[in-house]
Amino acid sequence: MTTEFELIDRYFSRPARDATLGVGDDAALVEPAPGHELVVTTDTIVSGIHFLPDAEPRFVGHKALAVNLSDLAAMGARPRWALLAITVPKADEAWLSAFAEGFYDLARRHDVTLIGGDTTRGPLAITVTALGEVASGCALRRDGARAGDELWVSGQIGSAALALRHVRGDVRLKGNGLEACMARFERPIPRIELGKALVNVASSAIDVSDGLVADAGHICTSSDVGIEISYANVPSISDVTHLKRDQLVREALLAGGDDYELLFTVPAGESLQMDSISARVGLALTRIGCVVEGNGVRVVDESGEELAVDIGGYEHFA
């Protein structure tokens, strides 16, 4: 019979190149580089909530790590280590093997070393803790936005939410658009290179996980400012550009969540750098609004009219 230890040994105990002590002791030992702070984050993904129960295990492994690396990206950090706590209903070797493949593929791409974890029996859920480092005092935070700053976002917004609405039959996507949205939902891309490029440039940053307006709201709260978003400028896949007035599409773009793009503010003087950063990291960057005095998020249409938005975002208990 396969025991817990054999499972862990088989899939999750590769040599820890980059740590004093990795998987296989009571805890791992690591040291951030001199002059650097450690950046630590943890996120859980639950079957039926964050991924479909019949999702490809390879994609689940990818997403469990990706959502955590996305938090490191939002801090401008370089990812270094991860711990993996996985709860599975049974010791399904095919599932675990494919899960490990997805996890390690992404880890390798970002030089992340798995240094520890825990395997338990129970309803399918995965909690990853990711550790990275950033030069001391240089982390991107949520509390640095100032009135007059510009608001920018990377990539396209709403794709993951549109994929979920397509699966539910609420909207109808096809061809490349459908593929792009499903890819974003199943295999979000942590914007690590962009985060690092924004250090000493952006005044604040957050990753779009709760929804565009909800996450902009987190910057407002932390920075004690208001934010105005121009809905017409919010970048989406071209398939839905002509549908932006549709209520479901609008909700997906403004409140959908699960995008894992970076939303950030840039002092007006720094905005000239955006083109070269965009070219360097190979990712579209779009100016979608501005930081204002006051508090809270306003979304306006092309005529400057305020759009009502349910800013609940990705609320697990709502």
Place this chain on the structure above:
Amino acid sequence: MTTEFELIDRYFSRPARDATLGVGDDAALVEPAPGHELVVTTDTIVSGIHFLPDAEPRFVGHKALAVNLSDLAAMGARPRWALLAITVPKADEAWLSAFAEGFYDLARRHDVTLIGGDTTRGPLAITVTALGEVASGCALRRDGARAGDELWVSGQIGSAALALRHVRGDVRLKGNGLEACMARFERPIPRIELGKALVNVASSAIDVSDGLVADAGHICTSSDVGIEISYANVPSISDVTHLKRDQLVREALLAGGDDYELLFTVPAGESLQMDSISARVGLALTRIGCVVEGNGVRVVDESGEELAVDIGGYEHFA
């Protein structure tokens, strides 16, 4: 309606005294003290597996942190920070409030600052990541045991397993013995002070979470040695001392798991220190065996006869 963010704000976002940036950004920022390595561990507890579904939420909060602090203790580390990823089926305020109370009570006792986390909806499970620090190169590890070393254990073994067997009706405990066992099962005590005292004294250490023999086996594998345990010397609550020949009691003591005592090896020359360390940390320390050439764990009775033991330990999939 209570949202995820309001829940987190209410219970899990106290000011992070001891970190550059705590709960409320994409990730936390921390720095180990100069000359120290960071010690990192993660452990999940699942309802129905690691605690009873109707367990007191206060005890669940305690245990979620305690099992992780126990791993830091086994490394000789000083605990400093924790991240809490909690998955709950619904936003039950009374439950969360009591859970937080148990978690923070233990955190306060060991100067642990909560620096981040995640709250998700789903089947009840809690994953804590604990971070501590230890002087560089001084961590207690599993791989330092040498033939000739003595094998020691703290406190009493088997109590948590006896409590579980009592609940199941397999053994019958009463009075103080029952209370002591239930307390150990519900509120295990991480042996932080002992771990720190063993730095530069013990040659290897592990916490007894999988079961005495299974965990001794982990030391054997990591250190490439054998271990001989004298069953008569294994310390248990006095209520079962006269029942040690009973098969169920023997299994609880040797393979029960969930003790969170420290099992460690000490070079013969250091064993004179054990009395003073025991007095200093206020905890019984018992010599229960020795490290030998070879591999694997042998348990012997008073006549030197080998006892057959199912060393499966606390195997989630077995």
